[in-house]
Amino acid sequence: MKYFFLIVFLLLILASVGLRLSAPDVQSEVPVTYWVTDPNPARIEQINRFHRWLIKNGHVKEVTVTTPTEARQLRARVPETLADDVIAMQPEASAVLGPDPDTSKLPMTIRLPICEMRTDAANRDTGKQVIQGVSGVAGDVMDVWTGAGQVQYFEAIGLIENLTEHATAMGFDLSQTFPALETELSANGEQYAFPCNVATQMLWVNRATFARFGLPAPPQQWTFSEFESFGKRFVDAANPEGQRRLFFFCNHVDTNDMIRSLGLSFYNETMTRCDLDDPRYAEVLELKYKWTYVDRLLPTKADQNSFDTASGYGGVSAQLFNRGNYAMLKSGRWMLIQLRKFGELDLALAEQPHGGFRNMRIGSRAAVVYKGGAHRDKARLFLAYLASADYNHLIVDDADALPPNPAYVDSEAYLKPPKYPNEWDVHNVFSRTAQTIAIGGSFSPYVLDSIARRHITQAEDAFMNDKLTAEEAGEQATARVNAEIERTLKENPALRDQYEQDVARQKKIDALRAQGKPVPLDWIDNPFHRVYYQAQGWAE
Amino acid sequence: MASSIKQRRNTLTALFFLAPNIIGVLTFVVFPVLFSILLAFTNWDLRKHNMFKDESLEFVGFENFVRLLTEADFMRYLGNTLFLMMGIPVSIGGALFAALLLSKDSHGGNRRVFAWLATSAVLVASCAMLAAVGMAGTGMVILLTGVAAGIMITGVFGGMTVYRTLFYTPHFVAGVATFLLWKKLYNPQTGPINAALQPVLDVLATSVNAVPPPTVYALTWGCLGLMLALAAWCMNWLRAQWRDGEIGTQAAIVPCVFVLLPTVIGLLWGQTQGLAWVLLIGLAAFGGWQMIQITTRGRDFTCPRGEGFGSSLMICLAVMVLQFIALGFAAVFLNLPGMAADGLDAPEWISNYDWAKPSLMIMGLWAAIGSNNMLLYLAALTNIPPELYEAADIDGASRRQRFWHVTWPQLAPTTFFISVMATIGGLQGGFEMARTMTQGGPAGATTTLSYFIYIEGFETGRLSFAAAVAWALFILVFGLTLFNWKFGNKYVND
Amino acid sequence: MTDHHAAPPRRSANTRRFFNSAGLHVVLIALSFTLFLPFVWMVLTSLKSLEEVGLESWLPGEGGWNFSNYIEVFRQIPFARYFINSIFVATWVTLLQVFTSSMAAFAFARLNWPGRDKVFLLYLSTMMLPGLVMMIPNYQIMITLGLVDTLPGLILPAAFSAFGTFLLRQFMLTIPSALDEAAEIDGASKWRLFWDIILPMTRPGLITLAIFTFMGNYHSFFWPLVMLRTQERYTLPIGLLYFDSSAGQETNLLMAAVTMSIVPLLIVFVVLQKYLIKGIQLGAVKG
Known part of the structure; x- marks a missing residue:
C-alpha cells in the first residue's frame, strides 16, 4: 500500500519534469498579438489577410539575411502560416522561408509584418475576461457584442482604450461604419470599438413551406394584426386538429423592437428613467403571450431554449426552418452559412411586425483594444484593417453578416453573389434596412445595461409564466431599474450633477411635448427617440 | 509541572503533524477568507478599484449587509437554496440504502x-x-x-x-x-425523457377523457383515505410500542407531529378545498380513538422517556413522506379531468418556472444515490467489527434492533461528516449548475445564493456586496453545522 | 456451513436464501438500470451523426454508427493535451491531499492538546465560505507567486483543504483507543503510532479520500477556467465547454468527449475499490 503511493509519487515527479521540458518555447521573430474571438474557421483567413494588409501598407519589419545560418535561424522563428503570408506578398522570400530553401539567393531583405496575430478562442467568457483583465492579463484585441452593452461595461471598468483620436488618424472612425452603430460603439461620446461585422436580424421566410400549405408568402412589412391573422391562417392550415403542434409560424419576435414600433423605449429621452410602466409595454407583453400560448404562433420559451438560434453559425433551428417546422426564422445574414448547406432554398425576407413605426435593432460584434496590453499600437492597426477594403470584401464573400463599412454593401458582389441566385432577393433587403430603419441600442450612462436587462427579463419571464399581470410586470421592471439608477448615482457621486442637469432637461422636453411644440434635437440623448422624433416631425 | 511539560510536548507533536496541511490552508484559504471579510465592509467594486482606475477604497460599515436584508431578491434566492436542500435527507438516505444493499454478501x-x-x-x-x-x-x-x-x-x-x-x-x-x-x-x-414520457401522457389523457369524472374523483377519495389510514396505522403502531415498553413517552408523542402535518397541510391547501371536511373528521376520529385507548388500556411495561426516539422518528418521517405522496396524488386526481381535456403535455422541465427546481432535485437525487456518500457508507460499514454483530445476535436482537443499536451508532461519525458536508455543499451549491444549465432559471427560479454571488460579483463588479452575501451564507452554514455538531457529537463520543 | 437439520427444513432454508439472494439481485439490477440509463444515452448519442442527435430513437439510424466522432474530437480540440493536464493535476492534488490530511487528521483525532476541538471547528469553518468570493484574493496571491496560468497554480490551492482532514478524522475516531494505549505502553513514538498502526487501519478512509479528491479535482471547472489562459494548459471540463457554446452545439461530439474523459476515472475506481472493501469476502457484514 505504502509502496503504491511511493511509486505514484515518483511517477509524478517524472511527469512534472517531462511536462516542463515538453512545453513549447519558441522564440518568434515578430511579437505575437492575440485576438480573443470565437472559433469560427473564417477567422483564419481574416488573419492571413491582416498579415498581408500589414505588409502591403508598409507596416513591416525588415530583416536582412546574409548568411545561410541567419536564414536557417529566421526560418525557425517564423511560423509556417505567417511564412505563407510573407511569401504571398513577396514571392522571392520563399527562398528563405519556403519549403525548399535556396541559399544562392542571399543576401535578401525579407519584409515581415510587424506582428503576428493569433486567435485565442479559449478566453471569451466575460466573467473571465473581467477577472483576468483587471489583474493585467487579457488579449490585445477582444471581441465584444455591442448589443449587450459590453462596450459600455468594459469602459466603466476601465479595461479598454479610448480610440477616438487614433481612429480619425488611422481611418477607422465612426464615419466609416453604419451611422446607427454610433451609440453602440461609444461610451460617453468617445469611440471605443470598431465593428468586425454588423448584425441585423430579420425574419427569414421559407417560401416553400408556405406554398406547401397553399398560402402566399408574407409581405415584407406588416403590422401586428396582419402578422397575427397571417399566422393564424398558417398554423391552422399546417397543424392537423387534435395533435401536438409541430409547425410554428415564427420562432421568435423581439419584444424591444415591438415596443419601439409603438414609440416607446426602455428609457426616456434623456435616459434618466426607465419608462416601461407604460400601457404600451403591457400591450406588447399581452400580444406576445397571446401569440405564444393562445394562437400558438410562436414556440414557448422552453421550445426556444431547445433550439439555439441566438448567435453563431450552428444549431438545430436551421434544420427546423429547412424542414418547415418554422415557417419563418428570426436571424441575421450569417444564417446563410447554414442555409447554404441545404441546397437552394426559396428564400425571402420579412421585417418584424410593427405597431406603426417600422424599426429594427442593429448590433455588431466589435473589436476593442485592451488598455493593459503590451502591443496596443499593433492592436489599433488591426482595427484599421477592419475598416479596409481587404477585410470588407472577405466578409461580403463569406456571407457572414454585414461588413462594417456600408460602402461595400452596395457592390454587385454583395447584392448578387454569382453562385447563389436564389439569394438575390435577400441581400439588398438586409443592406437597405440596415441603412434606413435600423437603430442602435439605448444605453443609459446611469445603469449598467446587463443589470437593466436582467430586471426587465425577469419581469417578462414572470409575466409569461403567469406570476404577474402585464401591468405589474411593467411596474416591477421600472421600479427595479430606477432603483438601480439610484444606486449607481449613490456609488458615483460625480455623476449626480450630470444627472440633475439631464432631469431638468427632461422636464423641459416633456413640457414642450405636452404643448405640441417641437423639441431641439440635441436635447435628446436616446438614439431611438432621436430617430422617432424626426420621423414624427416633433424635432427641429 | 510534569503535566504542563507533557502538554507542551503534546502541542508540539500536534503542530508537527498539522504543519503541512495547515500552512497550505493558511495561505490559500484563511488569508482569502480574512480578506473577503474585510471586503464585505468596504465598497469594493471591480469597476472602480482595479489597476486602471485610481479611486480609493472606502469603508462603508454594515451598508452591504443592510442592503442584503432589504433586497427582495435575497430572500427569494435564499428560499430557492433552501428548497433545493430539501432533497438532501432523501439523498443521504438513498446513499445509505444503496450502501447497505451493496455490502451484503x-x-x-x-x-x-x-x-x-x-x-x-x-x-x-x-x-x-x-x-x-x-x-x-x-x-x-x-x-x-x-x-x-x-x-x-x-x-x-x-x-x-x-x-x-x-x-x-x-x-x-x-x-x-x-x-x-x-x-x-x-x-x-x-x-x-420527454420522448418517453409523451406517449405515456397521451395514453393517460385519452384514458382519463374516456372515464367519467366521478370515477377519477373516487381515486381522490381513495388517496385521501390512504393518507388517513397511514396516519391511523402509525399512531396505532406508536401506541402499541409505547404499551409494550419499547419506546418511551417522549418518543411516542413528539413524532406524532410529523404524522399529523400532512393532514393539516391538506386542510389548508387550496387544491383540496372541497374535501377538507373529510380530513377534519378523520383526524378527529382517530385522535379521539387513540385518546380513549390510552386512557383505558394504559401501559404494560415502562421504559425511559426518551427511549427509542430515533427509530420512532424515522418511522414517522417515512410515514409522513408517504402521506405527502398520497396527498399529492389526491390533488393530481382532483385536477386531472380538467387538465386532460386538452391533452397532457410533457413538462418543460428546466425551462418551466414551476418545474425548474424539481427538475434539478431529480437530477440531484440521481447523482446522489450512487455517489461519494455511498462510498463513504460502504467504507464505514466494512469497518464495523463483526464481534458487535455477533454480540447482538447472542442477545437475540431482531434485524431492526441490530440496525439501530449496532450499525447506526457505528455509522454516526460518517453520518455526521456526510450531513455537515451536505449542508455546506447544499448552501454553497448550485453555482455551476445554474451557470451551465439554466443561467439562473426562468425568472430567477433556479438562482441560488452562490449564483447570485457570481452575478453580483463578476457580471456587475460589486464584489463587496458579493462578499457580504457570502458571509451571510457562511453564518447560516456555521449555525447549521454547530447544530449538527451538538447533535452528532453526542453519538460520536459514546 | 453444514446444516444439521432434516431434509425439508434444509430445502426451505435454501429456498429462502435463494429468494433472498434473487430478490437482492432484482433490486440491485433495477436500481443500477435506472442510474445507468442516462449513461447509455450518452454513449449512444456520441455515436450519432449531428443531424440525428435530436431524434427520438436512441440508436443511430441512417447516419450510421459514427465512431469517427471520437477521432473528430481530437481534431477539433487538443483533447490529448487536456487529458494529460487533467490527470496530472488530479494525481498531484490527490497525493498531496491524502498525505497532509492524514497527518492533520491524526493530530485532531488521536492527539490530545489544548484547544483541539475549538481549532477543529475553526478549521471546519474555512470550508464554509463559498469559494467564489475567495476567487479574486486567491488570484492576486497567484499573481504574487507568479503562478498564474500554470499547472502548479491549479494544484496548490486545491491540495490543501479541510475536507480531507475532516473525513479522515471521522474515520480515525472509529479505531478503538485501546490500540493507542497498547502502543504507548510499548514505548512507540507518535510517528510510529501514526505510520505503522493508525494509517493502515484507516485504509478504507484513505482510499475513499483518494477517490473523492481525484474525481473532484478532475471535474473542477471554475478555478481552472479563471486561472488558465493558454490553451495548452487547459483541463478537460473547460475543453468540454467548447462543444456547448454559441459557436455551435455539437452534442454528439460533446458526448464522445465526455465518454472518453470518464475512462481514467473508471480505471482509478475499479482498481482502488478492491482495497476499499476489505472484509467483504469474509462475509463479515450482515444486516
Missing part, C-alpha cells in the same frame, strides 16, 4: 442455478424480441432489454464489484459534464 446458496436461469431467460426473451422486430420495430425496446440483460448477467457473475461500479456511474460524469448531459436529457423537444 451476494453469495446466496444457489447462485449458479440462478445465473443459468437468468441467462437463459434473457436469451429466450431477446429471441422473442428480435422476432417481433419486424412488426413493432422499436429499437428502443430491444436496446433497453439488452441493457437490462447485460446488467443482469454481469451482475450475477461479477458480483458486487459490478453493481458498485454501475451505481457509481453517475458520479463519473460529475460536474460540468453532468449538467451538460442533463441539459440535453431535459430538452423538451429532443430529449429522451
Whole structure:
C-alpha cells in the first residue's frame, strides 16, 4: 500500500519534469498579438489577410539575411502560416522561408509584418475576461457584442482604450461604419470599438413551406394584426386538429423592437428613467403571450431554449426552418452559412411586425483594444484593417453578416453573389434596412445595461409564466431599474450633477411635448427617440 | 509541572503533524477568507478599484449587509437554496440504502442455478424480441432489454464489484459534464425523457377523457383515505410500542407531529378545498380513538422517556413522506379531468418556472444515490467489527434492533461528516449548475445564493456586496453545522 | 456451513436464501438500470451523426454508427493535451491531499492538546465560505507567486483543504483507543503510532479520500477556467465547454468527449475499490 503511493509519487515527479521540458518555447521573430474571438474557421483567413494588409501598407519589419545560418535561424522563428503570408506578398522570400530553401539567393531583405496575430478562442467568457483583465492579463484585441452593452461595461471598468483620436488618424472612425452603430460603439461620446461585422436580424421566410400549405408568402412589412391573422391562417392550415403542434409560424419576435414600433423605449429621452410602466409595454407583453400560448404562433420559451438560434453559425433551428417546422426564422445574414448547406432554398425576407413605426435593432460584434496590453499600437492597426477594403470584401464573400463599412454593401458582389441566385432577393433587403430603419441600442450612462436587462427579463419571464399581470410586470421592471439608477448615482457621486442637469432637461422636453411644440434635437440623448422624433416631425 | 511539560510536548507533536496541511490552508484559504471579510465592509467594486482606475477604497460599515436584508431578491434566492436542500435527507438516505444493499454478501446458496436461469431467460426473451422486430420495430425496446440483460448477467457473475461500479456511474460524469448531459436529457423537444414520457401522457389523457369524472374523483377519495389510514396505522403502531415498553413517552408523542402535518397541510391547501371536511373528521376520529385507548388500556411495561426516539422518528418521517405522496396524488386526481381535456403535455422541465427546481432535485437525487456518500457508507460499514454483530445476535436482537443499536451508532461519525458536508455543499451549491444549465432559471427560479454571488460579483463588479452575501451564507452554514455538531457529537463520543 | 437439520427444513432454508439472494439481485439490477440509463444515452448519442442527435430513437439510424466522432474530437480540440493536464493535476492534488490530511487528521483525532476541538471547528469553518468570493484574493496571491496560468497554480490551492482532514478524522475516531494505549505502553513514538498502526487501519478512509479528491479535482471547472489562459494548459471540463457554446452545439461530439474523459476515472475506481472493501469476502457484514 505504502509502496503504491511511493511509486505514484515518483511517477509524478517524472511527469512534472517531462511536462516542463515538453512545453513549447519558441522564440518568434515578430511579437505575437492575440485576438480573443470565437472559433469560427473564417477567422483564419481574416488573419492571413491582416498579415498581408500589414505588409502591403508598409507596416513591416525588415530583416536582412546574409548568411545561410541567419536564414536557417529566421526560418525557425517564423511560423509556417505567417511564412505563407510573407511569401504571398513577396514571392522571392520563399527562398528563405519556403519549403525548399535556396541559399544562392542571399543576401535578401525579407519584409515581415510587424506582428503576428493569433486567435485565442479559449478566453471569451466575460466573467473571465473581467477577472483576468483587471489583474493585467487579457488579449490585445477582444471581441465584444455591442448589443449587450459590453462596450459600455468594459469602459466603466476601465479595461479598454479610448480610440477616438487614433481612429480619425488611422481611418477607422465612426464615419466609416453604419451611422446607427454610433451609440453602440461609444461610451460617453468617445469611440471605443470598431465593428468586425454588423448584425441585423430579420425574419427569414421559407417560401416553400408556405406554398406547401397553399398560402402566399408574407409581405415584407406588416403590422401586428396582419402578422397575427397571417399566422393564424398558417398554423391552422399546417397543424392537423387534435395533435401536438409541430409547425410554428415564427420562432421568435423581439419584444424591444415591438415596443419601439409603438414609440416607446426602455428609457426616456434623456435616459434618466426607465419608462416601461407604460400601457404600451403591457400591450406588447399581452400580444406576445397571446401569440405564444393562445394562437400558438410562436414556440414557448422552453421550445426556444431547445433550439439555439441566438448567435453563431450552428444549431438545430436551421434544420427546423429547412424542414418547415418554422415557417419563418428570426436571424441575421450569417444564417446563410447554414442555409447554404441545404441546397437552394426559396428564400425571402420579412421585417418584424410593427405597431406603426417600422424599426429594427442593429448590433455588431466589435473589436476593442485592451488598455493593459503590451502591443496596443499593433492592436489599433488591426482595427484599421477592419475598416479596409481587404477585410470588407472577405466578409461580403463569406456571407457572414454585414461588413462594417456600408460602402461595400452596395457592390454587385454583395447584392448578387454569382453562385447563389436564389439569394438575390435577400441581400439588398438586409443592406437597405440596415441603412434606413435600423437603430442602435439605448444605453443609459446611469445603469449598467446587463443589470437593466436582467430586471426587465425577469419581469417578462414572470409575466409569461403567469406570476404577474402585464401591468405589474411593467411596474416591477421600472421600479427595479430606477432603483438601480439610484444606486449607481449613490456609488458615483460625480455623476449626480450630470444627472440633475439631464432631469431638468427632461422636464423641459416633456413640457414642450405636452404643448405640441417641437423639441431641439440635441436635447435628446436616446438614439431611438432621436430617430422617432424626426420621423414624427416633433424635432427641429 | 510534569503535566504542563507533557502538554507542551503534546502541542508540539500536534503542530508537527498539522504543519503541512495547515500552512497550505493558511495561505490559500484563511488569508482569502480574512480578506473577503474585510471586503464585505468596504465598497469594493471591480469597476472602480482595479489597476486602471485610481479611486480609493472606502469603508462603508454594515451598508452591504443592510442592503442584503432589504433586497427582495435575497430572500427569494435564499428560499430557492433552501428548497433545493430539501432533497438532501432523501439523498443521504438513498446513499445509505444503496450502501447497505451493496455490502451484503451476494453469495446466496444457489447462485449458479440462478445465473443459468437468468441467462437463459434473457436469451429466450431477446429471441422473442428480435422476432417481433419486424412488426413493432422499436429499437428502443430491444436496446433497453439488452441493457437490462447485460446488467443482469454481469451482475450475477461479477458480483458486487459490478453493481458498485454501475451505481457509481453517475458520479463519473460529475460536474460540468453532468449538467451538460442533463441539459440535453431535459430538452423538451429532443430529449429522451420527454420522448418517453409523451406517449405515456397521451395514453393517460385519452384514458382519463374516456372515464367519467366521478370515477377519477373516487381515486381522490381513495388517496385521501390512504393518507388517513397511514396516519391511523402509525399512531396505532406508536401506541402499541409505547404499551409494550419499547419506546418511551417522549418518543411516542413528539413524532406524532410529523404524522399529523400532512393532514393539516391538506386542510389548508387550496387544491383540496372541497374535501377538507373529510380530513377534519378523520383526524378527529382517530385522535379521539387513540385518546380513549390510552386512557383505558394504559401501559404494560415502562421504559425511559426518551427511549427509542430515533427509530420512532424515522418511522414517522417515512410515514409522513408517504402521506405527502398520497396527498399529492389526491390533488393530481382532483385536477386531472380538467387538465386532460386538452391533452397532457410533457413538462418543460428546466425551462418551466414551476418545474425548474424539481427538475434539478431529480437530477440531484440521481447523482446522489450512487455517489461519494455511498462510498463513504460502504467504507464505514466494512469497518464495523463483526464481534458487535455477533454480540447482538447472542442477545437475540431482531434485524431492526441490530440496525439501530449496532450499525447506526457505528455509522454516526460518517453520518455526521456526510450531513455537515451536505449542508455546506447544499448552501454553497448550485453555482455551476445554474451557470451551465439554466443561467439562473426562468425568472430567477433556479438562482441560488452562490449564483447570485457570481452575478453580483463578476457580471456587475460589486464584489463587496458579493462578499457580504457570502458571509451571510457562511453564518447560516456555521449555525447549521454547530447544530449538527451538538447533535452528532453526542453519538460520536459514546 | 453444514446444516444439521432434516431434509425439508434444509430445502426451505435454501429456498429462502435463494429468494433472498434473487430478490437482492432484482433490486440491485433495477436500481443500477435506472442510474445507468442516462449513461447509455450518452454513449449512444456520441455515436450519432449531428443531424440525428435530436431524434427520438436512441440508436443511430441512417447516419450510421459514427465512431469517427471520437477521432473528430481530437481534431477539433487538443483533447490529448487536456487529458494529460487533467490527470496530472488530479494525481498531484490527490497525493498531496491524502498525505497532509492524514497527518492533520491524526493530530485532531488521536492527539490530545489544548484547544483541539475549538481549532477543529475553526478549521471546519474555512470550508464554509463559498469559494467564489475567495476567487479574486486567491488570484492576486497567484499573481504574487507568479503562478498564474500554470499547472502548479491549479494544484496548490486545491491540495490543501479541510475536507480531507475532516473525513479522515471521522474515520480515525472509529479505531478503538485501546490500540493507542497498547502502543504507548510499548514505548512507540507518535510517528510510529501514526505510520505503522493508525494509517493502515484507516485504509478504507484513505482510499475513499483518494477517490473523492481525484474525481473532484478532475471535474473542477471554475478555478481552472479563471486561472488558465493558454490553451495548452487547459483541463478537460473547460475543453468540454467548447462543444456547448454559441459557436455551435455539437452534442454528439460533446458526448464522445465526455465518454472518453470518464475512462481514467473508471480505471482509478475499479482498481482502488478492491482495497476499499476489505472484509467483504469474509462475509463479515450482515444486516
